[in-house]
Amino acid sequence: MNERSRALTALANERWRISFWLTSAMLTIYFGFILLIAYNKPLLGYLIAPGLSLGILLGALVIVAAWVLIYIYIRWANTYYDKQLAKIRGDEQ
């Protein structure tokens, strides 16, 4: 294995690690919400403000959480990952 392919494998592993943590975060948030629905219905029916139940707020927040996780990934990919890749490619020349 030469140095470049070692760097590529390392970058691939790093990529999968980030992907794994972000995917786990999404799974935890979504299934946490589902489990609350299944096991603690009264809690989700609790009114925070007139018209706003905790369930509706958390539901909307799950969608927002998906956006936030995607934002984190895009930032990581655009700033760190793309640069590392360019660096490995640059070594070639």
Added chain:
Amino acid sequence: MNTTLGQFNPLAISFFAIFIATSLGITYWAAKQTKSTAHFYTAGGNISGFQNGLALAGDYMSAASFLGIAGLVALNGFDGLIYSIGFLVGWPVVMFLIAEPLRNLGKYTFIDVVAYRLRQKPVRISAAIGTLAVVVFYLIAQMVGAGNLIRLLFGMDYNLAVMIVGGVMLAYVIFGGMMATTWVQIIKAILLLSGTLLLAILVLAQFNFSPLNLFQAAADKYGAGVLAPGKLVSDPLDAISLGLSLMLGTAGLPHILMRFYTVRNAKAARTSVMYATIVIGFFYLLTFILGFGAMVLVGQDGIKKIDAGGNMAAPMLAQFLGGDAFLGFIAAVSFATILAVVAGLTLSGAATLSHDLWVNVVRHGATDETEEFRVARAATLLLGVLAIILGIVFQGENVAYMVGLAFAIAASCNFPALLMSMMWRGLTTIGAVSSMLAGTISSLVLIYLSPTIQVTILKHASAPFPLKNPGLISIPLAFAVGIIVSLLKSERLASERFAEVESRIHSEEVL
């Protein structure tokens, strides 16, 4: 409330005619550029990230999510929202695990990626079985839905409606290929988003532009229970099983995965998932407003009188707020929604029949361009005619479970094999094949034994398998079978070529 739904509506027909004329015009323009198989399958890879993001949204948001979820919320309150959230959470998974490596490793279908370092024939055949099962079940659900909706919306005969949808869709795909399909999906996404946005603004205008006032009005009219979880989720395992299928199935839908080949590179694939998730998330947030708006303004009894399932809640709301003209617009948008989804499904099924089965299995990869192009179009025709026939055969049947089944197969057959082929050096040909077959067969058998078929359709008192969706069993099973079978006997070539996969995950050319 009086409604003109289901009667001849000249405005709806005019809006619809304008959409058909525009989209066929685009198809004519696209047909002139569709000169090669690469153009037919991927629009030559010239779609921008932003355009592909809109097209992904147009490919994904079916009439079931627009009309169905608005209706579910209108009739069940909070419980309906569980679905809208479930349909969104798969997108981050597509972003983190699938989109970019898929773009770099494949050419036309996701099966290219699974077969990359494994033996072509067995992998392509077993993956094609899963893909075609997903496409056919999804198509049946869409076609039957289309027939019913168009009958309700325009007062048109069911069979005629199914034939029009099938015929127009075939015109898009056969002549305009991916280019026409993409633009139909983009226009549909814009129409659907602006329609729902306008509807939501008109609803909120009645409530001082405060969603909370709207929710409060719903609670005043139907009790505070509409803002809390109700009966829909009674069994936690059932909810988790459905959730898993929706989440991981999104990352295994062949028509969604195929769209990543229409962009120039992995970075554009990344951008397109970002835009798709923004659009789809925003759309599902708006369904909160639409559903509760219909509940308060139209009323549950009025909605149930027209359609017991609540599918007409959004169109009735449109008529209440904007009269016949707005009803006509929303009806036409619903029709466009169905067309865009069936076009994407048919194209991905045709790509698997021609590229995966004909070219790589029957012809061992040795075909000329003209032949593949001809086979791809013939495959499209075949699937389109099949969709029309199945749509007519299944008229009046309860096909709602087929969407869940399509997601379950996508999550159990396609997703595990795709992920393992990209991540795990040890995956072997026999491992991938057994995993895909285990995923497909267990999904089919378990759904047959589930209450969905046994109780709802066959009217038996109980079902041998307790869960309504097989995902909780079939997805882990597919992973386990793939891993165990691969560990039993290693495949030297497959593991040697993994270095190539690791390199091409980052970039299309081998670095």
